[in-house]
Amino acid sequence: MSGVRGTFGRIKDGVTQIAYGNPLYALMLGGRAPTTLAVVPPDPWPGDATDGSALLAGVLRFAGQTIAIDPTAEPRWRPQGATRRWIDDFHRFDWMRDLRAVGGDMARRRARVLVWSWLDHNGGWNAQSWAPPVLGARIANWIGLHDFYCASADDDFRARVFDSLARQVRHLARVAPGPLDGEELIAALKGLIYGGFCLPDHEKAGYEALKLLERELPRQILPDGGHVERNPSIQLRVLRDLIDIRAVLRVAKVEVPESLQHAIDRMTPALRFFRHGDGGLALFNGGREEETALVDTVLAQADARGRPLKSAPHTGFERLIAGRTLVLLDTGAPPPAGLDELAHAGTLSMEVSVGKERLIVNCGSHPSRTGxxxxxxxxTAAHSTVVIADTNSAEVLEEGGLGRRPSHVSCERQEADGAMLVVATHNGYSRGFGFIHRRRVYLADNGEDLRGEDMLEPVIGASPTGQPFAIRFHLHPGVQASLIQGGAQVLLRTAGGAGWRMRATGALLELEESIYMGSGDEPRRSTQIVMNGHTGPEGLTVKWALRRERKAA
Structure with missing residues (x-):
């Protein structure tokens, strides 16, 4: 199947090259170029001054890869050894906010030099640098950051920027939406809306994009406010894009569609749903912690009230909170094919934090997203859940996305007197092994008693054979773990000094090395609790309990 996809992709790329990569098409993109913006949208998003200073020194850090260039020489826009994601990020121009965060004439001049260089080397269509999601982001960034790098520039610079913007908008209007879906489609439509309503005489493109957005929002934003890709980082980025789109419409005096406002109002509590006590996001389906300042800014700019949800049944997550303890559970089916490029095989995985300290985590994701x-x-082994015979509960495909996956995931929630119980199942192991995984998680009303059961139940009519299994609980790097009571229990100590004790019956407790990639470009060493054993034909039940250690009086 992957060979067929590859052949089809090469044919499609060849046709696209013929259609857009010829001089005649470049002439077709020509036309009257604007000389100024009709409106200038706000850009409230924080940059990183450290990354901006590095960029000034010629150190470019994108997508988990660092490439050094001579800051006095002409930059290479596709340097040797750069990953596709690195090149995409370079061409998106999000990094101009980092230069803005540095401030001063040097940073502004550097931004202009890089924009001028881009125009010299990428002014015509290119399959990667003019790909619709990259194109949409660049258009929005060039317009949104206009006052930083362009407003006080000379006439020649401004003329080239506005001529290129008009060309990029015309091309994007011709190719969008095309095969785009999910977050990438929102990014492309955002670029069209920026270009349509901020460039004079381009309103038609803006209104067409707005029509497409109104059609798309009910499909991508689920009734509980979660995004269909089930990734907390994508939840953040899409909400931010919708906030930007609303801001453009407001400054352009265009009525904000009810569907857009309602999407923002629903997505905001859903984003809060995924926040741990440290302000960062949970690590599900390729998500990362993200910068706390950015999450704060997005929530503030959303200007939408609403406490974090307890349950997100449409997106497929549960949130249990009592005392200072927060438990987040993935209780939903993986996103559908075509929207699962970053999805993980982490069904029924769990994260736990206490106050501002993370305790149990998933391993996270690498910024490159590939390889x-x-x-x-x-x-599945990189998640705090059950693994049978070192096999993923969903097939992780080489080119991204998932193949075989759970076809049925169910969840029930009960609450009584402040205590909470969630019972969830998935059938990701039914076809290969004949077992259903059922997880029960109970949190007491004081938040100091977390109990669970992991059951592997034979599928009706199946005759499963014994298989090795492991229940993994990955620990945050700030947590120290030690086996006690002759290996029958694990004592956990957080950086803040709090102690927790884990017990288990029905499996052998062990400690193994793990890694954590919730933030940063490099993996951090950590530890995982592993409960090992073998299933029998009748299945098995492993009970575990995590309780707060009370300090001696």
Missing amino acids: PWRRALAG
Whole structure:
């Protein structure tokens, strides 16, 4: 199947090259160029001054890869050894906010030099640098950051920027939506809306994009406010894009569609749903912690009230909170094919934090999103859940996305006197092994008693054979773990000094090495609790309990 996809992709790329990569098409994109913006939208998003200073020194850090260039020489826009994601990020121009965060004439001049260089080397269509999601982001960034790098520039610079913007908008209007879906489609439509309503005489493109957005929002934003890709980081980025789109419409005096406002109002509590006590996001389906300042800014700019949800049944997550303890559970089916490029095989995985300290985590994802890191971190073993015979509960495909996957995931929630119980099942192991995984998680009203049961139940009519299994609980790097009571229990100590004790029956407790990639470009060493054993034909039940250690009086 992958060979067929590859052949089809090469044919499609060849046709696209013929259609857009010829001089005649470049002439077709010509036309009257604007000389100024009709409106200038706000850009409230924080940059990183450290990354901006590095960029000034010629150190470019994108997508988990660092490439050094001579800051005095002409930059290479596709340097040797750069990953596709690195090149995409370079051409998106999000990094201009980092230069803005540095401030001063040097940073502004550097931004202009890089924009001028881009125009010299990428002014015509290119399959990668003019790909619709990249194109949409660049248009929005060039317009949104206009006052930083362009407003006080000379006439020649401004003329080239506005001529290119008009060309990019015309091309994007011709190719969108095309095969785009999910977050990438929102990014492309955002670029069209920026270009349509901020460039004079381009309103038609803006209104067409707005029509497409109104059609798309009910499909992508689920009734509980979660995004269909089930990734907390994508939840953040899409909400931010919708906030930007609303801001453009407001400054352009265009009525904000009710569907857009309602999407923002629903997505905001859903984003809060995924926040741990440290302000960062949970690590599900390729998500990362994200910068706390950015999450704060998105929530503030959303200007939408609403406490975090307890349950997100349409997106497929549960949130249990009592005392200072927060438990987040993935209780939903993986996103559908075509929207699962970053999805992980982490069904029924769990994260736990206490106050501002993370305790139990998933391993996270690499910024590159591809290659060996993608395959390893998307696997079930990189999540705090059950693995049978070292096999993923969903097939992680080499080119991204998932193949075989659970076809049925169910969840029930009960609450009484402040205590909470969630019971969830998935059938990702039914076809290969004949077992259903059922997980019960109970949190007491004081938040100091977390109990669970992991059951592997034979599928009706199946005759499963014994298989090795492991229940993994990955620990945050700030947590120290030690086996006590002759290996029958594990004592956990957080960086803040709090102690927790884990017990289990029905499996052998062990400690193994793990890694954490919730933030940053490099993996951090950590530890995982592993409960090992073998199933029998009748299945098995492993009970575990995690309780707060009370300090001696």
